[in-house]
Amino acid sequence: MTDGKEAREAEVSGGGPLVVLENVNKFYGDHHVLKDIDLTIHRGEVVVVIGPSGGGKSTLCRTINRLEPIDGGTIRIDGKPLPEEGKALAQLRADVGMVFQSFNLFAHKTILQNVTLGPIKVRKADKTEAEQRAMELLERVGIASQAEKYPAQLSGGQQQRAAIARALAMRPKVMLFDEPTSALDPEMVKEVLDVMINLAAEGMTMVVVTHEMGFARASANKVVFMADGQIVEENTPGEFFTNARSDRAKDFLSKILTH
Amino acid sequence: MNWNVLLDFSPLADNSDKLLSAFWANIRISVTVGILSLVLGTLITAMRVSPVRVLRVAGAFYVNTLRNTPLTLVLLFCSLGLSDTLKFRISHTPSINFFWLAVLGMSVYTAAFVAESLRAGINTVPMGQAEAARAIGLTFTQSLRMVIMPQAFRAVIAPLGSVMIAMIKNTTVVLVASYYEAASLMKDMFEQYGATLPIFIGFAVGFMCLTLPTGFFFNWLAKRMAVVR
Numbered sequence: 106m107t108d109g110k111e112a113r114e115a116e117v118s119g120g121g122p123l124v125v126l127e128n129v130n131k132f133y134g135d136h137h138v139l140k141d142i143d144l145t146i147h148r149g150e151v152v153v154v155i156g157p158s159g160g161g162k163s164t165l166c167r168t169i170n171r172l173e174p175i176d177g178g179t180i181r182i183d184g185k186p187l188p189e190e191g192k193a194l195a196q197l198r199a200d201v202g203m204v205f206q207s208f209n210l211f212a213h214k215t216i217l218q219n220v221t222l223g224p225i226k227v228r229k230a231d232k233t234e235a236e237q238r239a240m241e242l243l244e245r246v247g248i249a250s251q252a253e254k255y256p257a258q259l260s261g262g263q264q265q266r267a268a269i270a271r272a273l274a275m276r277p278k279v280m281l282f283d284e285p286t287s288a289l290d291p292e293m294v295k296e297v298l299d300v301m302i303n304l305a306a307e308g309m310t311m312v313v314v315t316h317e318m319g320f321a322r323a324s325a326n327k328v329v330f331m332a333d334g335q336i337v338e339e340n341t342p343g344e345f346f347t348n349a350r351s352d353r354a355k356d357f358l359s360k361i362l363t364h
Numbered sequence: 365m366n367w368n369v370l371l372d373f374s375p376l377a378d379n380s381d382k383l384l385s386a387f388w389a390n391i392r393i394s395v396t397v398g399i400l401s402l403v404l405g406t407l408i409t410a411m412r413v414s415p416v417r418v419l420r421v422a423g424a425f426y427v428n429t430l431r432n433t434p435l436t437l438v439l440l441f442c443s444l445g446l447s448d449t450l451k452f453r454i455s456h457t458p459s460i461n462f463f464w465l466a467v468l469g470m471s472v473y474t475a476a477f478v479a480e481s482l483r484a485g486i487n488t489v490p491m492g493q494a495e496a497a498r499a500i501g502l503t504f505t506q507s508l509r510m511v512i513m514p515q516a517f518r519a520v521i522a523p524l525g526s527v528m529i530a531m532i533k534n535t536t537v538v539l540v541a542s543y544y545e546a547a548s549l550m551k552d553m554f555e556q557y558g559a560t561l562p563i564f565i566g567f568a569v570g571f572m573c574l575t576l577p578t579g580f581f582f583n584w585l586a587k588r589m590a591v592v593r
Contacts, residue, residue: 172495190415192503199501209492212591213515223500226510257592268496275500 120148123279123310124169129178131164138164140334142178146279151311153321153342156331157357162314163206165331166283169312170201183278199227202272202280206287208264210256210271216243217252220271228275235274242270246300262293266300273304280304282313318361322346330354375557376566382549387570389545390535393467394574397535398528400471405478409516410508412483423479430476435469435537442469443541459543466538470531477527484523485516490593518589525582529575536571546570 124146131139138161146152154162167173168180171187171194180187182201188194210219220239224230230238243249246266248259256264265285272280282301286294298320305311305324315321321328321342328345330338330353338351346362349355376383411423430438442465446452454464489512497507517524536547550567557563 170499172499195498195501195503197501198499201499203496203499205492205496205499207490207492209490209496211493211496211511212593213518222510223502226506227501255592271496271500 120150120310122146123148123150123183124312125179125181126165126169127179127181129165129168129175129180131161131168131173131175131177138334139168139175142336144329144336144339146310146312149308149310150326151305151309151313151324152327152329153325154312154314154329154331155316155318155321155357156337160332161334162331163283166281166312166314169279169281170198170203172203195227199223199275200278202275202277204265204268204272204280204282204285206284208256208261208268208288210264210268212256215253215255216248216259216267219256219267220274223271223275239270239274242273243267245303246270247296260293261289262296265289265293265297269297269300269304279310279312282311282315284314284316286315286317316361318346330357332357370561372560373562373566375553375560375563379549379553383546383566383570386544386546386549387574389463389543390532390571391574393463393470393535393538393543393545394528394532396467397470397474397531400467401474401478401531402524404471404475405482406513408475408479409482409486410513412479413486413508413512415504427476427479430473431480433473435473435534436540438473439466439469439537439541442466462541462543466541466543469541470534470538474527474531474534477530478524481520481523481527482513482516485518485520486512488519489515515591518586518591521582521586521589525579525586528582529578532574532578533571 122145124144126142126144129139129142130137140161142165144152144165154165156162164173168175169182171180182197185197188197210216211222214222217236217239220242221232221235224235224238225232240249240252243252246269248263248266248270251259251263251267256267259267269280269285285301286297289297294317298317301311301313301320302324311324313320313325325342328338328340328342329336330340330345330349330351332353338345338349338354340350344350345354346358349358408423408426411419412427414420414423443462446468447461447465453461454468455461493511493515494507497511498504502510535545538545539548539551546567550563553563
């Protein structure tokens with residue numbers, strides 16, 4: 106695991122910027138949820154976003170594929186600014202994988218159909234090839250035997266792994282994880298984190314909003330600490346957990362790490 | 365009191381061939397209207413949830429207008445207004461012309477109710493389903509067609525059954541659009557035999573033969589197709 110991370114760090118230093126947020130601002134009515142956010146995510150980098158609830162972490166994650174439109178600033182993916190709406194935006198979203206807190210698997214489709222829908226309808230892939238690749242991905246996340254079942258028949262951990270497979274099926278440039286383990290029973294957290302750790306080790310560019318400090322320590326290249334809509338601190342995980350620079354982060358860590 | 369007339373079912377037996385062909389007219393109208401109103405109602409619903417404001421307003425206007433106009437008026441507009449006054453003829457054969465005018469009037473009317481049911485169905489589909497659909501790169505239309513609508517439909521199969529039952533019973537109103545069906549025959553039989561109880565019962569049972577199975581079918585389908593969350 107650590108070897109993978111070190112190998113990747115060498116790679117990361119060579120990879121150019123993939124996702125660049127500049128001076129991003131967002132309001133919900135009068136509530137200023139994102140304040141002058143500047144963040145660069147390099148190719149192959151794993152960025153973990155942590156911080157107190159209501160601090161804007163999820164909103165930040167969701168602006169990257171424009172599930173939340175922004176009110177100011179720019180977001181560029183692979184050099185191109187995010188399109189406003191329509192076909193161009195759909196094309197861009199196909200390149201950005203997203204994993205939600207509540208899985209959001211299509212309830213009326215089987216696990217296999219969930220994974221093949223995007224490749225067939227968006228990438229215009231051949232059905233047989235799409236199914237073959239979907240089965241490989243389901244194998245990789247360990248739920249190939251559940252392929253013909255419907256989402257409601259699976260446990261939360263299995264559903265979330267299926268959702269990861271669905272996102273990977275699009276061959277995304279970057280994966281966004283919006284609190285992927287927060288809705289899971291404790292004993293299912295590990296199976297999902299293991300999949301994510303493997304993904305990180307394989308060099309996937311990832312933005313992960315999470316409360317899982319273990320994952321941050323094991324896989325992150327960078328920790329972004331957010332509070333009150335601002336990025337308070339950007340640091341390496343090693344530095345952040347042992348020697349955080351900001352008082353706000355120290356206060357947050359003292360509350361979660363003492364238990 | 366003449367009890368013989370009250371319990372005499374012979375007028376029904378004597379006219380059994382007319383009865384069958386009259387009810388066959390209701391069945392043909394019902395099936396055609398059922399299909400057309402589902403298609404039209406789905407389109408109206410798609411307009412009502414679309415990101416384009418003009419379409420949303422047009423969809424809402426359609427539903428509110430048609431849903432709040434008596435069916436008799438809609439049908440009279442089709443027969444008298446379209447056909448007689450504006451000379452809009454679908455066919456030169458009167459029976460075919462009035463069949464399609466009746467179908468047109470009933471379809472645009474029923475579609476408003478289908479659209480309202482479906483919109484309620486869309487509200488049962490969690491927001492996350494649409495977000496996940498957009499996140500894998502489906503366009504708005506694709507998300508609606510492949511993810512949202514299939515789930516919305518499944519949620520409202522039973523209420524759609526009620527809409528269809530109401531529609532089947534509403535076919536009795538097409539006599540104002542000059543199309544001959546069961547209600548028209550009943551009126552003629554009343555004139556010939558008097559408004560006797562057996563004739564009422566006969567026609568009521570005739571309609572139940574159409575509506576009860578429809579209800580059972582939609583309830584069965586609703587259970588079979590239900591989406592488990």
